[in-house]
Amino acid sequence: MSKTNSLSAMRRSPSLSRLLLAAIPLLCLIQTVSAYHMNPFFERNANPLPRPARWGPPMKRDSIPLVISNNCAETIWPAIGTQAGTGAGTGGFELSPGNSKSLTVSGDWQGRVWGRTNCSFNVAGNGASNLNGVDGSGAACVTGDCAGVLSCVLTGRTPITLAEFDLAGGTGGEQTFYDISLVDGYNLPMQVIYIPGNNPKLKNIPPNLTNAACIATAGLMSAPAGSGTSGNATTTANPLPYESRQDSKSIASWCPWDLQVKQPTKPGDGVYPYPDDNIQRPIFDPCLSACAKNNLPKDCCTGSYNDAKKCKPGLYSRNAKAVCPDVYSFAFDDQTSTFVIPTGGGWEVKFCPEGRSTNIINTFKSQLGALGQSGLTKAIEDAAANMTIIEEGAKKSGAERVRGEPAMGRGSLGALVVVVAWAVLC
Template sequence: MDHHHQTLSLLIPFLLTLHLSFSGVISTTFTFVNKCEYTVWPGILSNAGVPPLPTTGFVLQTGETSTIAAPASWGGRFWGRTLCSEDTTGKFSCVTGDCGSGKVECSGAGAAPPATLAEFTLDGSGGLDFFDVSLVDGYNVPMMVAPQGGSGEKCTTTGCIGDLNGACPSELRVMSVDGKEGVACKSACEAFNSPEYCCSGAYGTPDTCKPSSYSELFKNACPRAYSYAYDDKTSTFTCANAVDYTITFCSSPPTSQKATQGQDTKQESSSNDNSSSASPQLNNSNNKDNTMVYEGGYDQSEISKAMCTHVLQSQTIIASIIIAIWRLCQLF
């Protein structure tokens, strides 16, 4: 009887996944890629009233890729946590992007700013997916979002892969525990709590809340990312029928400029390592057309690899279901 129960416990999730796939409930996947020279712990927060994703937080080592299937009409946000560790009591925490759960899973908690955010609403108005990368809550790690298989004039790569930690003004900078380097960059709203910077009170409309010198610093480095609350026109993107969104932390540094120091994955800040190859290449705020290619972004072979991985994973699930059913039949 125990063996029967064990087999059924394995079979039911497979059957559920198959049912959701064929019924169209699972519509899109998110593929996470860590190209940083340090470990990143992605955090996930689903919007209220939508089915959650199967995880709310996990670890992603340098060079690792992880794919998550999303239900139709899912909405929420992703971010990367850095400099994470457990204390002697087993409590998990991160220097940047911490969600305060005390565990790797964020379990419904959001990121403590400053944190770079990727925000999604799948199957929204007009059946389109809406997405953006936001620096409204500050910046902690480079992030790029690349839609795969979608269509539309605004269906294009967005993100922020410049080194804003290295370029961060001292009044916004979050320092490492040892005080030697900047590990995150606050928004002006968080740093000064002023209605002018927070787009609140008398500044609570698009007409009254304008870019500041601080938000313009973010915008110049990352022209497609949200730099303040009403930065919609150049920062919101839409896709029809995208099969996957690839979320990449950091970018591949050029071979000739790849840092030779700081290779230890426990060294979580790359502000010094990548400063020579990140921000200057992205200082193209005048180039906001949909053909802009991000330096260090995906090439075609990487996109094809991500697509093949998605197909192979689907085939693997179906094959696993068939094997599980066959094994179950042998018990009766």
């Protein structure tokens, strides 16, 4: 059929036109809906008991504290997603610098928390404002947007730094699983801080065993050190083991060039070669994962690559692990990124925390294994205060940062058309 005839057919068929127009918003949501990749450790060790997802908040007798804190210099819009159990009764809100919001979730809650940046909502919070230049339609946030609404019901658009929780994991629901995930990209520094509860197995738990952080933004990381204290995340008696190899220069350029959301202009484009690593990047430099950008089986460990022997970490994952050793960086990285402790207590998710990225799992691997199974013991407490163990942990930081490899794979022409259409329409 010719182009003219195709257009004529659309004019003669209002229902077809309406159908195609209705599909446009769905195209805009494709990235949002498909963005989230859950840690497979959570699935393999899932609580078999039914836990229907409820909006919340929970009854007081079944409530667990969930505190969201903004230590960034700018306003952010945290978002919360619930997969099981009872959520906080909100899917997102505005949070100005230096402020925290105290919420509660149920003891069997499974969900995630992320941050959105540079948002502009309408008064009702159900769409973007006219200030975003798209007449109140499309995304309301530069990163983490969830269909343009303030209170999210969908996962945020990549790239997003995610805190993932299952507060009642394991066969009997007696273990808490959590991680900081960069599988869907990185937008904001984040720390997860344990709030002690009533579980005797976790009484006086050393904070340097639980309070993981990922700081991969230039200018927000402290100077290289093997250990240190980070705000309310730890104490001088139990300093956090830090990633100690990265400096401000490597942090500024860890994201593979073609995975930056907005690549800086190369001064030599079209004239002479210009090395990517010598180009000044913005401080706020959101980074897509290879999976989030390419959606290829080899990057996402899907299809024939759904096998730990075949799907290996790519450049993005290796770099992410180098700057943030405790993060979940690709599908089969769950064994070196999942924290497991007995249930009980609450959680704080802090954006733009003080200090450096942590290296807890490499430092206290055996102690964390024992903690997850049996709770706190004197031997674990002693190890968490042992400066020799902590400083040695700094030498076990993630792999050295790798440069120079292209991160973007080849895609089909059809995929290119979809990407271009998404960019134009959304």
